[in-house]
Amino acid sequence: MLVLGIEGTAHTISSGIIDEAHVLSNVNSTYIPPTGGIHPREAAIHHSAEVVSVIRRSLEDASVEMKDIDVIAFSSGPGLGPCLRVAATAARTLSIKFAKPIVRVNHPLGHIEIGRKLTGALDPVMLYVSGGNTQVLAHLDGRYRVIGETIDIGVGNMLDKLARESGIPFPGGPIIEKMAASGSELHELPYSVKGMNCSFSGILTAALSLTKSGKRTEDIFYSVQETAFAMLVEILERALYLTGKKEIMIAGGVARNDRLRQMITDMAAESGYNAMLTDKQFCMDNGAMIAQAGILIYKDRGGERVEDTHINQRERIDTVEAPWVRSKKLFPEMGTGAESITVMGSFYGRDVVIKRRASKKYRNHVLDSRIRSMRQRNEFIILKKMYEMGIRVPIVYDYDPFGNSITIERIDGVMLSQFLSANEETGTVVPDLGRVIGAIHSKRITHGDLTTNNIMVMDGKVCLIDPSMGKLDSTMEDIASDVFLLLESFRSLNSNRKDILDEFMESYSKNFPDSPAVIETLSLMEKRRRYV
8 A cells, every 4th residue: 555645744745655564755845944043934935835746756656656646644733823724725636636535634643653663662752842832642442542742831941942042043952952962061051841741941941041141052052952851861761650651752853962862862772662763754743643643543443524624733643543553551560660669678667668868960061969968958848737637648758858868757658540440339539539639638738749649549549649849838830730630630640430539539629729820821731742
């Protein structure tokens, strides 16, 4: 089967042709704005002028004609409306003129599937980093789920804006990468990891402030890369831990950055994962990736009527069925963690867990030391406060700030993620969780990393563990972020259990008087997401 794919979501118009085994051609034409960032209308004009030539060259490179093509696929979203319409119009024209079946392809899905084809990955966690996208994706229950993402701007957007303000033309990322290699001084920038999500607007603001103060540009770029990329690799590693998967893939323009690729490789080697990094030329937007996803979609559910092939500028990947991946729910081994090493021990006759916050080779050593020290101290203080409130948490027996270790009570239970997977009836567990989270939020305490792997279940009750990213004097945004992360964890890992969300929110609302303000903030957070 031969599939012709047309990509046109942003700055690149591309045509690629594949069969079941090979990429036969991949031809691109990229719009480079004379000044500033991408102008959607100008990019669309460029695409309109180039699309016929790009398709013709892809046919020539593949040594085929249109009569040989079996299916036409095109990128239907997310992306810039004017650009999407050019790709869709070209695909519909070919479908009608040559009587070929047509399928729509979600853009991120294309990135994943070309990566799986080229690397041989079976069931990976993917870091998707580009101008408009920053997401960590994994396949569960028939779809790719968004495990974590930016809550404001994409990392590529941040880099492009920084470059533009520094007098560097679009695309600025490659020049920032080159100049950062000459940097050496690490300036302290906001390290904004919020559970499984991250934020880049604060880094941009702080970096521009450093620029105005006259700091060396190479050091600013170096600091931005080291900080932003460490955040990305951290949420990637946490997603691997959360899902239990072992393979890593990357996609998007920023995934071509050698420093980011090295950090991912270091993390994988250190933590026992398999980094299957997509070839740089296929990290960028390309027609071959649309063709690859198109062949899978067509084999699964056939073509579509031309009149149904609409575009969707805000189409999220987790709305698209992808049943061809044989994924299964896995769980991390007890005693392991994304950020720490734990061992069983004894403390004056008590069964304990000795937890050491491990150094991370992928992070700059100064940044790494600061994060480890801050989080271990945070965990100690918040566990102590929660315990004093009567919240079920491990008792802290010892804290060593110099060795970044903490000795805590051993909890004999199962992770909430495992409990929910194994039990259709949750009994008192979910209402108890609502009560506990409502209670700590009433005291303006947040957990900071409230996923189903940081909640233990024992005797029908919950026990919170590892609140190292929490706060004692939390804002409404912090409180809503706790709830947002927990609900996203439920949706990602237990997508068929809407009853859990409703049950939790009912109990939470009864136990937290300000819950209406939380619900309102959650609504605003949803609207801030990249594609909703």
